[in-house]
Amino acid sequence: MKLRSVLLVSLVVLISAIAFSGVVNIWSWRSQDADVWKQVESRLRAQGYDIKINFTAYAPTEYDAKVNLALQTGTGPDLVYSRRLPGGRTQTLIDNGLYLALPDDFDLSNFPQAVLNSVTSGGKVYGVPFAVQVVGIFYNKDYFDQFELSIPKTWDELVEVADTLQKNGITPFFVPGKEAWALTMQHAMCGVSVLGPEWIKDLTEGKTCFLDVKFVDLNRKLNDLKKYYQDGFMGNSTNDLNAAFAFGQAAMVFYGIWGYQTWHELNPDLRVGYFMVPPANECQEPYAYTYMDGAIALTSNVKNREDSLKVLEFCATPEFGTIFSNITYNIPAVSGADLPDLDILKVAVDTYNNHASPYVYWVGSVFVTQKPSLYTDVLSPGMQAMYSNKLTPEELARNAQEAISQWYEPLMKK
Structure with missing residues (x-):
């Protein structure tokens, strides 16, 4: 036994x-x-x-x-x-x-x-x-066709598109203000086009700093844009964004190509387009934030x-x-x-191969390698505070400079 x-x-x-x-x-x-x-x-x-x-x-x-x-x-x-x-x-x-x-x-x-x-x-x-990921502005093609809107070539044209949509009863942008990382991503994708890679290169080398008028102006542009966001956007998550965009409750989102899978599963009939955040003026080239x-x-x-x-x-x-x-x-x-x-994937691949910014300041950048991090310690809480009217564009820039200059040597003298 x-x-x-x-x-x-x-x-x-x-x-x-x-x-x-x-x-x-x-x-x-x-x-x-x-x-x-x-x-x-x-x-x-x-x-x-x-x-x-x-x-x-x-x-x-x-x-x-x-x-x-x-x-x-x-x-x-x-x-x-x-x-x-x-x-x-x-x-x-x-x-x-x-x-x-x-x-x-x-x-x-x-x-x-x-x-x-x-x-x-x-x-x-x-x-x-x-x-590898490509981020930028994804848009509802049906709304752009309905109101005969063209892909904006400058930031002012982007504002004009948003204004036209809003006047016709369409929410221009859905922004998940509850999730700080998404706001930081928005800042970063706008930065590579509005500031441009040469400015970011100069920042990396210490030839300029976060107090520069261009960085403050970028903060101001974003803060001014919030009048085109959905009501109560600071209480919304990326799950809310996916559902709202998939079912036509907003015309545009600042997001990444990874979102398409969810949008398509929720609404296979959704026609999605993509464009890089337009630069400040026509003399600049648009760039995309891409990363592994x-x-x-x-x-x-x-x-x-x-x-x-x-x-x-x-x-x-x-x-x-x-x-x-x-x-x-x-x-x-x-x-x-x-x-x-898929057309949307072909556009994303072409963007990754031909229009990626060579200099960045969000994920994959030197500014996130130590603490305080520009990503988690400055822009994440800072964007939420600015959008909630608790911080000015100038104060956000000052916070960035004070935080990063604590450890990043090229900015210590600025």
Whole structure:
């Protein structure tokens, strides 16, 4: 009887071990990617790999804290979606050994070097990039056709478009003022066109500063534009934005190409267009804010290293990029993928390839590498305060200068 019990226990342990050996746990802030991982699992199984992928998505506002705590306590997953570099949050996780570098012989030949730069630290690569993003103004083509509106070429023309829409009973812009990151993104995408990359380059080199009249004027332009936002916009979220834009409750949104998947799912009949934020005048060229969205990184908590690396190897192939793009309508970071035949995606890809600003000050910039960060500590609370009439455009500029000059040497003398 005892022998029988021992054999039964041994069998249970063996079965559990076999079942566990093929499980890869992945955490993300992107709930829209769930079907991507179902297809990845299916493809890997078709290739002979008995791997089960458990994908878990957390709210973006909670995600970083959950990953930090889980990895520090040893309860984290095998793989996580990591933020891009440079960036203080990701660099801290790397420095603390919570993200592991990919093996030296890992094949990353399908990625442009510019993309790999966003996952490289100390000569090591931390993660496989999954997407690049293009942000700007997305608009309802039906409204533009109805009122015979043209794509604005200058900021003043953008205001004229908004004014025409408002006079005809259409809300020009839907802005999710409740979510500070979205307001910072709005500021940044406007900055690359209104300020221009040369001004941002001068800022980076310390040849100008945040107190410059051009930066103050950008703040003022944005603050003046809020009369064209929906009523009560400071209480609205990005979920509200998605629903409102999808069902025609606003004509335009300051957002990213990642939003198209949700809009299309909510309303397949919606006709969406895109244009870069127009510059201050016709003498300037418009630019788009583009960036590598994130990477899939190996964690120090990895329990199934061999299968986790096999998943990452697949993520570095054009086949993964094809799956990813056809489900999410995002631009994959990997080269050689077959993208869906969508006009909006073709425009986004062309914008990324030909009109990306070479200098930026939001994600992917030097101004977010230390604290206080221009992103989280200045523009995020500052934009909310300015839109709530608690801060003037001049005060927002002063706050930026005072914060960044604490640690960024080129601005210390300004």
